[in-house]
Amino acid sequence: xxxxxxxxxxxxxxxxxxxxxxxxxxxxxxxxxxxxxxxxxxxxxxxxxxxxxxxxxxxxxxxxxxxxxxxxxxxxxxxxxxxxxxxxxxxxxxxxxxxxxxxxxxxxxxxxxxxxxxxxxxxxxxxxxxxxxxxxxxxxxxxxxxxxxxxxxxxxxxxxxxx
Amino acid sequence: xxxxxxxxxxxxxxxxxxxxxxxxxxxxxxxxxxxxxxxxxxxxxxxxxxxxxxxxxxxxxxxxxxxxxxxxxxxxxxxxxxxxxxxxxxxxxxxxxxxxxxxxxxxxxxxxxxxxxxxxxxxxxxxxxxxxxxxxxxxxxxxxxxxxxxxxx
Numbered sequence: 001x002x003x004x005x006x007x008x009x010x011x012x013x014x015x016x017x018x019x020x021x022x023x024x025x026x027x028x029x030x031x032x033x034x035x036x037x038x039x040x041x042x043x044x045x046x047x048x049x050x051x052x053x054x055x056x057x058x059x060x061x062x063x064x065x066x067x068x069x070x071x072x073x074x075x076x077x078x079x080x081x082x083x084x085x086x087x088x089x090x091x092x093x094x095x096x097x098x099x100x101x102x103x104x105x106x107x108x109x110x111x112x113x114x115x116x117x118x119x120x121x122x123x124x125x126x127x128x129x130x131x132x133x134x135x136x137x138x139x140x141x142x143x144x145x146x147x148x149x150x151x152x153x154x155x156x157x158x159x160x161x162x163x
Numbered sequence: 164x165x166x167x168x169x170x171x172x173x174x175x176x177x178x179x180x181x182x183x184x185x186x187x188x189x190x191x192x193x194x195x196x197x198x199x200x201x202x203x204x205x206x207x208x209x210x211x212x213x214x215x216x217x218x219x220x221x222x223x224x225x226x227x228x229x230x231x232x233x234x235x236x237x238x239x240x241x242x243x244x245x246x247x248x249x250x251x252x253x254x255x256x257x258x259x260x261x262x263x264x265x266x267x268x269x270x271x272x273x274x275x276x277x278x279x280x281x282x283x284x285x286x287x288x289x290x291x292x293x294x295x296x297x298x299x300x301x302x303x304x305x306x307x308x309x310x311x312x313x314x315x316x
Contacts, residue, residue: 108181152292153293
């Protein structure tokens with residue numbers, strides 16, 4: 001019965017991980033021990049079989065599409081992690097100017113939204129500038145968003161959907 | 164002190180005109196007209212179903228540049244209008260519905276339903292002339308696409 005140490009040595013010999021001296025020792029073991037020789041041949045056959053028949057994993061979409069989705073997700077996380085810079089003394093005058101502007105603007109916007117509600121609008125959500133992608137995969141369908149600027153196209157890819 | 168007082172007056176005047184402009188924009192009538200199509204993407208010849216037709220080169224070309232499939236066939240199409248704050252649900256196929264909630268200023272909530280169950284809900288922006296696509300894999304290495312296009316003004 002071969003010990004585990006010898007088995008590891010034979011595997012390392014097959015993977016080319018032994019020094020010259022260790023290789024010579026391993027070869028000697030193979031020459032004198034039939035069990036070691038059989039194990040080595042079996043491991044070598046498996047290695048050849050796997051190398052020749054390795055399944056190529058293909059993406060179901062174009063490579064750029066797949067990696068753009070990952071890049072977009074990374075950028076989104078980086079943006080949310082950025083902290084806002086603290087205003088310096090030189091910005092205090094600008095803030096004093098903008099405070100009344102912002103306050104009256106908020107009041108005007110509230111009045112306008114209230115007018116929309118009175119005229120029969122159902123939505124209470126203000127119109128936000130820019131795209132805020134909020135995923136709500138209620139059916140546990142994994143999905144991600146991809147934007148192609150050259151094609152002026154936004155894609156939501158859902159991994160499961162209706163046939 | 165005097166400089167601070169005059170900058171506040173300038174700010175207040177700017178705020179007054181800004182508030183008038185915001186009220187005018189927000190209160191204006193705002194409808195969203197969309198063209199919706201259910202498209203099937205594949206790498207094969209045109210299916211035998213006579214109701215399916217080849218997608219025009221402009222749209223097919225855009226899809227082909229993003230996705231791996233080279234052939235695109237239209238299953239169904241419909242046009243509809245959603246008012247600001249309103250919601251519209253349209254049937255794309257016996258198993259596929261799409262619902263659009265218009266939030267105003269080009270922002271929409273798009274909900275896709277498969278066999279009556281919501282599959283995904285996504286908030287996004289649809290600008291005139293652009294495409295908003297919800298897509299997913301189908302059997303035999305094909306894919307389905309619900310393509311929304313906003314009418315150019």
